[in-house]
Amino acid sequence: MADVSFTQTFHHTDWVDDVDRVRAAEPNGFNARFNAIEADLQQLSAVVAEVDEVLSAGPTGSKQRRLTLPPVLAKVEGVTPWVIGSSGAASVTPGSSATGLLNLSLPNNVTLTTFRAIGEASGAAVTVALSSVALGSATPQQLVSVTGDTDPFDRAVQLDPDVARTTTATTRYFVKATVPTTPATAVVRLAAVQITYVVD
Structure with a gap:
């Protein structure tokens, strides 16, 4: 200008x-x-x-944005919840399992490019998935997932372009973090989730 x-x-x-x-x-x-x-x-x-x-x-041209989400995972009915510690990280009680959901408020009509999960996992693995579900539907579609099984872990994956465009008028999005039953000595923590997207 x-x-x-x-x-x-x-x-x-x-x-x-x-x-x-x-x-x-x-x-x-x-x-x-x-x-x-x-x-x-x-x-x-x-x-x-x-x-x-x-x-x-x-604005003109494409702009890349990064959304960092704290793992404030809501309890899922009938399963063991994650525990939010003093640092804000979510952890699994040793010797148990955990499942939690994080509802997202994403911008409309942007292209999701990368999904990333950061934390630590010793003696067990955590699966962190990004999913969408049409409004009024009870059947979600998993868009992408990462597995953390090292201490520490920092995993990022690219989204399939065919499912990467957000349509918030008809769809909602959420993150689901799942850990199966762990040994009593296992340590699993989820520190943050990041979503990178492009505004064009």
């Missing part, structure tokens, strides 16, 4: 009582002054129109 500026041209000079003869014509008359004010307003109007055109056009 080019620089936009406005330069005032009219500067009022006060009339003096009993000295100035105010007339319609003349360089200091009403007509000259009001014409100068009108010219400034026309220039200002042109500048406002130029700014409006740029703002209405919006």
Whole structure:
């Protein structure tokens, strides 16, 4: 966008009582002054129109964004929940299983590119999946998943372009983290989930 500026041209000079003869014509008359004010307003109007055109056009080109989500996993009925620790990480009680859901509020009509999970897993594995479900449906579609089975783990996968475009008017999205029953010595923590997407 080019620089936009406005330069005032009219500067009022006060009339003096009993000295100035105010007339319609003349360089200091009403007509000259009001014409100068009108010219400034026309220039200002042109500048406002130029700014409006740029703002209405919006940003150009693709922009990559990254959404980092804390693992505030909601309990799923009938299964053992994750435990949220003082650091904000979600963990599994040793010797048990855990399943939790994280509902997402994603931007509409963007392209999801990467799904990433970060944490630690010793003696067990955690599956973290990104899914969508049509509004009014009870059947989700898994878009992508990662498995964490090392201490620490940092896994990222690319999404299939065929399912990567968000349609939030008709679809909702959520993350599901699942760990099967672990040994009593196992340690599993989920620190964060990241979603990278492109706005175009």
